Amino acid sequence: MRTGPAAGTEGYHHEAAFHGSDEELLAVTLPFVREGLEVGDLTMVALADRESEVVRRALPRADAVHWISASRRYETPASAIRRYREQFVEAVEAGRTQVRVVGNVPHPGYGAPWSGWARYEAAVNHAFATLPVWSLCCYDTRITPRAVVADVVRTHPHLVTPDGGREINAAFVAPEELLVEGLAAPLPAEPGPPALVLDDPSPAAARHALLATVARLDHDEREDLVLALSEIVDNAWVHGVPPVRVAMWTGDRTVVTVTDTGVGPSDPFAGLLPAEGSATAGLGLWMAHQLGQEVSLHRGPEGFTVRMTAGPS
Structure with missing residues (x-):
């Protein structure tokens, strides 16, 4: 009772x-x-x-x-x-x-x-x-x-x-x-232009580019971010609307964004809860949220963006 x-x-x-x-x-x-x-x-x-x-x-x-x-x-x-x-x-x-x-x-x-x-x-x-x-x-x-x-x-x-x-x-x-309501929050302003921009990369190409660009993260942080990026890029191709754009900033913290021109998942709990048969939720988004970096979702004029941040707060 x-x-x-x-x-x-x-x-x-x-x-x-x-x-x-x-x-x-x-x-x-x-x-x-x-x-x-x-x-x-x-x-x-x-x-x-x-x-x-x-x-x-x-x-x-x-x-x-x-x-x-x-x-x-x-x-x-x-x-x-x-x-x-x-x-x-x-x-x-x-x-x-x-x-x-x-x-x-x-x-x-x-x-x-x-x-x-x-x-x-x-x-x-x-x-x-x-x-x-x-x-x-x-x-x-x-x-x-x-x-x-x-x-x-x-x-x-x-x-x-x-x-x-x-x-x-x-x-x-x-x-x-x-x-x-939270999806409508604007993307934070990044410190200057990105260190690298990739247009329409495959998940493998995005992984290799990140490994070649990021040096400040420790091994576990880097591995988590590489896996998360791969999942998010794959999710963008499967559930989003091309073109797909990846941008990376490598200052005090490493920031990576993945943007497609769609409106993002229809399920408001996407990323926080496992996908349950939704055509737009994507298991990859949930998997990326399990890893050790900060993940935020944004829906704006350019489309749907997943922003990942790793490194010291």
């Missing part, structure tokens, strides 16, 4: 809590975790290292909690969705009636880009919709930018106040609407 505000319901219960001190963080998270352990829910904590340690020190039964490294779990939005879903399904198959998760995702307050994680916070409402999961997403207002707070409010159906009060969020926006 489910407990807490999700009692008597089915599917995903997605909450956001804002805190301005460690005391407020504990006031919200400790009852959530303690009750989960008492009733036998699988209870996970996937907070950033410092917040995780604050909660751990305050718990008398810390060993009973399933602690998850946030830096490993939140490598990319799509891989986080995949791994969480695998754990949730496994827990349900093992007989759990509810899974609880306390977490916080990367954002500029932690030195990380936000756009992909804004998509994540919207998409999980759909990705976990049928699963008996109650998640509490904690955001520290001392380090969370206002623009991130605004996105968090729009992506969470339920809000938790610092004193533990709970309310339905009237400002919540359907994930499909937010993801389509």
Whole structure:
């Protein structure tokens, strides 16, 4: 039987809590975790290292909690969705009636880009919709930018106040609407002209050009970017509209864009969730999102662009 505000319901219960001190963080998270352990829910904590340690020190039964490294779990939005879903399904198959998760995702307050994680916070409402999961997403207002707070409010159906009060969020926006809106975001301005431009390259030609052009990335970053580029170029040829253009910038960070003249995928969750028979979604787009670089999608006057960034933030 489910407990807490999700009692008597089915599917995903997605909450956001804002805190301005460690005391407020504990006031919200400790009852959530303690009750989960008492009733036998699988209870996970996937907070950033410092917040995780604050909660751990305050718990008398810390060993009973399933602690998850946030830096490993939140490598990319799509891989986080995949791994969480695998754990949730496994827990349900093992007989759990509810899974609880306390977490916080990367954002500029932690030195990380936000756009992909804004998509994540919207998409999980759909990705976990049928699963008996109650998640509490904690955001520290001392380090969370206002623009991130605004996105968090729009992506969470339920809000938790610092004193533990709970309310339905009237400002919540359907994930499909937010993801389509995000596609219209303009491409960031790059630092000068590209180091290399390829017109209508094959996936193999794009791979070879990237290897010959990029030198600053470590081996794993370079291999991930090469594989992602190959998948995205193939996706552009199979699901997009030619011509296909690849551009590369090799400054402090490596940036690669792949543009075709189509409108992009019709599925707003493309890239974040596996393709399911859609003629425009493309498995390659999802595979590229699993790898270790930042990926963003843009729909503009020139067509549909996938932008990949690798290297130090």
